[in-house]
Amino acid sequence: MKKNIPTVALDAVDLSILKHLQSDGAMSTPKLAEQLSLSVTPCWRRLKRLEEEGYILGYQANLDRRKLGLDVMAFVSLSFGNVGDKQPNRFETLIQDHAQVLSCHKITGEADYLLVVLAHDLDDYSNFIEALRVIPGISSIHSNLALKEIKFNSRLPLDI
Incomplete structure (x- = not known):
């Protein structure tokens, strides 16, 4: 079985991007860049690389199942x-x-x-x-x- 080996090692900034997006998947790239003290373009490039390499599978909202009647x-x-x-x-x-x-x-x-x-x-x-x-x-x-x-x-x- 082939392991998922990253093509590029994740650094502290990459991990920080992933952490921020797990907390708020709707965060805009400019807001994310601000949180990381990066300019928008390098932040956007890192984000796109993380998506392309499959670290980010997608974006979704966490819903309250009970409010939707799934008790x-x-x-x-x-x-x-x-x-x-x-x-x-x-x-x-x-x-x-x-x-x-x-x-x-x-x-x-x-x-x-x-x-x-x-x-x-x-x-x-x-x-x-x-x-x-x-x-x-x-x-x-x-x-x-x-x-x-x-x-x-x-x-x-x-x-x-």
Whole structure:
């Protein structure tokens, strides 16, 4: 497996750009340059290089799921009867288009996959689980519902 090796080493200014943008992705380049004590053009060049090299995947707003009526968050672990079969690959393709799934990870341990799923209510979540049950090859599905969100952070720890 090929590692993601940076084409240019990140320096303190690059890391500072990334930190600022994680805090405020809508920050304008002039404002970012001001925060970094740089002129606008060099700041813009660094920003474009970070985008082109894939350090910055995109820009988005963090939304309040509850205000949007998505009150149920579930962690779903599922297993396949035979992971050497083509069914897991088909599942991975299918799950890409499922809007309720925030993330899907192939994992080690008792299950093969771990999903983070949002739903409006328990009935909506039950419908999601029923849709999973008809996917060929899945041998077990286990759900854990989030009772309370203690910490939410989509920012990467750039200080470690």
